[in-house]
Amino acid sequence: DAMVIQNPRYQVTQFGKPVTLSCSQTLNHNVMYWYQQKSSQAPKLLFHYYDKDFNNEADTPDNFQSRRPNTSFCFLDIRSPGLGDAAMYLCATSRVRGGGEKLFFGSGTQLSVL
Amino acid sequence: GQNIDQPTEMTATEGAIVQINCTYQTSGFNGLFWYQQHAGEAPTFLSYNVLDGLEEKGRFSSFLSRSKGYSYLLLKELQMKDSASYLCAAMDSNYQLIWGAGTKLIIKP
Numbered sequence: 001d002a003m004v005i006q007n008p009r010y011q012v013t014q015f016g017k018p019v020t021l022s023c024s025q026t027l028n029h030n031v032m033y034w035y036q037q038k039s040s041q042a043p044k045l046l047f048h049y050y051d052k053d054f055n056n057e058a059d060t061p062d063n064f065q066s067r068r069p070n071t072s073f074c075f076l077d078i079r080s081p082g083l084g085d086a087a088m089y090l091c092a093t094s095r096v097r098g099g100g101e102k103l104f105f106g107s108g109t110q111l112s113v114l
Numbered sequence: 115g116q117n118i119d120q121p122t123e124m125t126a127t128e129g130a131i132v133q134i135n136c137t138y139q140t141s142g143f144n145g146l147f148w149y150q151q152h153a154g155e156a157p158t159f160l161s162y163n164v165l166d167g168l169e170e171k172g173r174f175s176s177f178l179s180r181s182k183g184y185s186y187l188l189l190k191e192l193q194m195k196d197s198a199s200y201l202c203a204a205m206d207s208n209y210q211l212i213w214g215a216g217t218k219l220i221i222k223p
Contacts, residue, residue: 043201103159
């Protein structure tokens with residue numbers, strides 16, 4: 001029944017070592033989002049895709065990249081993780097981008113940087 | 115600028131009622147969402163309001179006043195499993211969600 005699936009649930013990487021987080025969805029939703037959330041803070045939108053149309057938030061660091069090879073899959077690449085990138089990374093989907101469209105979240109990937 | 119304000123933490127007793135307030139300032143408005151987030155887990159959708167008034171859904175109700183830029187989430191008959199953070203998010207004219215930092219709700223027996 002899992003609808004938005006994130007792997008892995010926990011990821012440990014070393015300072016500066018590239019890491020890729022993955023997300024897949026079985027909802028056939030057009031929109032996919034990547035959020036970063038640190039403890040007791042609001043989720044911060046990094047990117048979103050409307051179908052294949054990629055949208056990068058203005059304050060997303062260049063260190064973060066994303067790919068969406070097809071409707072079902074989306075990846076978040078962190079090229080050179082720093083200590084400040086340790087956070088929960090949330091993938092979410094919505095049917096379309098519009099009023100009233102709720103987000104469906106995956107279980108998140110908790111990233112630790114050593 | 116766009117902003118959401120909600121209390122950082124609240125404490126309530128099992129079986130009681132609690133109201134979590136949220137005020138928002140956005141460029142345009144396309145509705146207000148409430149999400150529940152248990153520690154270490156992803157947010158799950160609770161409610162959506164776009165018109166003024168109260169929406170009731172079981173033990174949870176959500177209220178919106180557009181003229182005041184104000185919403186609240188009302189939780190009745192509190193259970194221990196309601197211990198979580200409650201995130202308020204307003205959607206602006208570009209359909210972008212502006213998120214609050216969440217209100218951590220602690221339920222005591």
